Amino acid sequence: MLRQRFFGRAPIRPATPLNEQPNKLMSLIMSEGFALQALGIPSSVGLAPMAGYTDLPFRQICLEHGAGFAVAEMVSANPALRGTGKSTSRLTFAAAENPRIAQIAGSDPDWCAEAARHAVAAGAEVVDINMGCPVKKVCNTLAGSALLRDLPRVERILRAVVGAVEVPVTLKTRLGWDRESINIPLVARLAEDAGIRWIAIHARTRACRFKGAVDYAPIARVTGSVSIPVLVNGDLKSAEDVARVCALTGAAGALIGRAAVGNPWIFGAVRARLQGTAWRAPTLTERLATLRGHVAALHAFYGDDRGLRFARKHTSAYLEHGGLPRAETQGFMTLADPLAQLDYIDRLVDCAARGLQADTMPGPLDRSGRARPADLEAARKLGADAAPANGSAAREAA
Secondary structure (H helix, E strand, O other): OHHHHHHOOOOOOOOOOOOOOOOHHHHHHOOOOOOHHHHOHHHHEEEOOOOOOOOHHHHHHHHHOOOOOEEEEEEEOOHHHOOOHHHHHHOOOOOOOOOOEEEEEOOOHHHHHHHHHHHHHOOOOEEEEEEOOOOHHHHOOOOHHHHHHOHHHHHHHHHHHHHHOOOOEEEEEEOEOOHHHEOHHHHHHHHHHHOOOOEEEEOOOOOOOOOOOOOOHHHHHHHOOOOOOEEEEOOOOOHHHHHHHHHHHOOOEEEEOHHHOOOOOHHHHHHHHHHOOOOOOOOHHHHHHHHHHHHHHHHHHHOHHHHHHHHHHHHHHHHHHOOOOHHHHHHHHOOOOHHHHHHHHHHHHHHHHHOOOHHHOOOOEOOOOOEOOOOHHHHHHHHHHOOOOOHHHHHHHO
16 A cells, blocks of 8 residues: 555656666666665665765765765755855766766755756756755754754655656655654655655764764664665764664665765775675775875866865875875875875875885975975885885876
8 A cells, every 4th residue: 555655656757868878776766666675785875965075076986986876965955055156066967977866955845846956957867855964054044954843844845846856856864853852753754755765864863963872773663664765874884884784774775974985995895795795995006096086086176276175185084094194194285286286196106006115205295296305104104004016007097
């Protein structure tokens, strides 16, 4: 009865053609009787939306390294912000993204409906509604997780957006406003009844934000009470975490957020773990080559000024995951020229490929990109962690 009620309708068709290479996830979303479980866990582990991080360059990196899908950064439904540079960049997609998933946030049903139509016109093939952001400036507009205190408004927004577009609509939310008002089972039923195609749940309340212990028990109750797929999110830091939490909750899939920053290889590790296949961690040279490509893509996407700033925070995460000395991160942070950033990474790649001999270590650079004396102790530490390889080949790979 539930399946007939909520899924027994004509297949939803996208406003724009799907990519030439069909994606299994997208094919199932578009079909009658869609059930994410039919994918198996490996294909239903994706990149969670994160403001300031899940831009086009980072989404492409994660998809290349095994993410089943990637959700773009949140876009405000406020029509006054629709034409800004930030909103436009957040609705920029690549042809290879399949499906292209936009996320909107707002508190007015009509604004949200119009924002969904705008996202589809920009190329989105799935529209995700944010009802989980805990940031104060979002909650102060009664959007994000603030909506969890107003379920009638939640229902109006869900129905308005589903009725506004001919592409699948999904929902990302939290357990509730605080520990005393966990209402995710009610929200999930409202979502199912409104025609939402999957619900992703962060295992914390708004009051917890991103700190404190996660609680997966309410998510397990939701998976047993609705027919739509449930995705789990929150503190999934390894392949073992994803396998354990999906088994614990019965979730159809998972969203990985902060653990992927500087470490897109986590998606390949998750896929291998859940498929029972072997997985090899990347070498330092491979990590640096990926970083080099990511930084170049950020420069191209944002331009020199903004590209420099975005490159700094991503590079810091890559270097920490790669086990590089703190001096190297600090050295990169001082660079004020895109070419200097790329040259610095090239030197690290070359040193990693050579086995990082102390006398070839680039050392921190000044703001123009000129080398300062290397920290020999840091160089030796880094060299001990690196696998020898051919230097020229590493440069070509970068």
